[in-house]
Amino acid sequence: MINVTHYQAETLTGAVIQRADLEEVQSTEHNLSHTGQHPHLHIQPSGYLQLFHEWFLEVHGYASIVVCLFGIFTNIFNITVLMAKDMRTATNHLLTFLAVADILTMVPYIPYAINFYCPATSPVESPWKYSYGWILYILIMVHFLATTHIISIWLAVTLAAFRFTQIRSPCPRGPLAKERRIRQVKIATAIVYLTSILVMIPNYVSNEIERNLVPNINASTFGIKEMKIGTPQAELVVFTNMLTYAVLGKLLPCVLILIFSGSLLYNMGIKTTRRRQRLASSSQHIKTTRMLLAVLVMFLFTELPQGTFIILSATVPGFYDEINYPLGDLMDFVALLNNAINFVLYCVMSQQFREKFFNIYIKxxxxxxxxxxxxxxxxxxxxxxxxxxxxxxxxxxxxxx
The missing domain is CATH 1.20.5 (Single alpha-helices involved in coiled-coils or other helix-helix interfaces)
Known part of the structure; x- marks a missing residue:
């Protein structure tokens, strides 16, 4: 069982503000449930990290909405271009399923960002933002996005493995071989989607909504029951779930991506001279592999630090409050960028994608x-x-x- 829901308390304008961290909403890493009910449990970071955190908090919501809107539209472009009749390959099917997962990740985040970040206010100032309905929406959204996030990263692993097998052992050409590869990719994608949902089932029922009294006003807010991760009071099962998710949802996929990416680079290097002597299609094959490597590097850049931070937050006392907490919004924003950046990579690195996009939309x-x-x-x-x-x-x- 992997528990990934995370709510944290934050001091803002003299009050405790409950908000869902995008690391759990967008990538929903681990269960670090901090509510405004126990503000003394949260150690406020100090120095430059705290100043950066306070500044970025004010712009995070607006910037995230812009990135989400950009990512939703560009991923729609990705799907329509990659699924054009003459573009339907096994690799493009995987990229299409990845684009679908990215869209499903960004769409539910927009209402959350509007309500809790635009602007970011405390429960004293805006108690209606922390109503039972909004907390229930966040709870459902967190579990949904946790599932789509796991799907995305394991689709990246599948993409790296599939491309490596293509480079290492080229498949026979022809319509039948092409259809066979596409069928294999669809089966692998279905396995990834289904397995991710099954793995996340224990988390769907693992959290509890509770009422919190807001001092100085005649109102109450709601939040998620605290799990006290990173403290001696943390339960062993929660600690185990957090480490399990860090390994299965972050570190293991990153290690596999590193292995397959390194193998791709090695095989491209030793076969470059040989391929240059072949047809022009081999040159396109190399360009496609380089583009896919760029996509995989973005996953490593996003996921590896988050996985490391989860491990340190669970094992090093005070690490979450002093380091992970003030940098959480930045890492979450980077995760959103990773969902939206693929269109730019395709346009920059693939002439075929550019031409097809021009023919479909611009022409x-x-x-x-x-x-x-x-x-x-x-x-x-x-x-x-x-x-x-x-x-x-x-x-x-x-x-x-």
Whole structure:
């Protein structure tokens, strides 16, 4: 069982603000449930990290919404381009399923960011933001996004493994071989989706919503029952779940990605000269592999630090409060960027993707604009010509009369 829901308390404008950390909402790492009910359990970080945390808190929500909107639209572009008739390969199917998981991760986060970050206010100032309905929404969203996040990272592992097998042992060419590879990818993707859901089932029922009294106002807020991770009061099962998730959801996938990526680089290096002597399609094969390596490097850049921080938060007293807490929003924002950046990588590193995107989206707009300009010009000419004829005829008739 892997417990991944995490709520933390934060001092803001003299009160305790309950908010869900994007590390649990976007990547939903571990169960570090801090509520405003026990503010003395939370050690406020000091120095530059605290100043950075307070500054980034003010911009995190707005920046995250922009990134989410950008990522949703660009991932839709990815799906439509990669699933074009002449683009449907086994690799592109995996990238498409990855884009779907990224969209499912970003869409539910927008309402959460609007409510809790735009602007970030305390329960004293905005108790309605911490109503039972909103906390229930966050709880459901956290578990949902935890599932999609695990799907994303293991799809990246599948992508690395599949590409490595293609480089190491090239498959036979032809329509039948292509369909067979696509079928294998679909089966692997279905296994990843189904296994991720099954693994997350214990977490769906592992948290409890509780009421918290807000001092100085006649109102109450709601939060998630505290698990006291990183303290001597933490339960062994929660501690075990946190380490298990860090290993299975972060470190192990990163190790596998490193192994397959290193193998890809090695095989590309020793076979570059040989491939240059082949057809032009081999050059495209190398460019595609480099693009996929860039995608995998972004996963390593995002997931490896988070997995390390989870381990340290669970084993080193005070690490979460002093280090992980003030840097949490930054790591979460980087995780959102990772969900939205693939479109940029595809456009920069794949000429085939650029051309297909231009043909699907840009070219029709240019042709429609050109057609509109032509039609408008013809209409203006017609309007200038017709009144002139009518006026001349009328004038001559008036002279005769």
């Amino acid at each position: 029709p707009l240019c042709e429609r604009r050109r057609s509109l300009i032509t039609s408008t010009s013809e209409l203006l000419i017609l309007r200038e010509h017709v009144p002139r004829t009518v006026t001349t005829t009328t004038h001559e008739e008036n002279i005769k009369v």
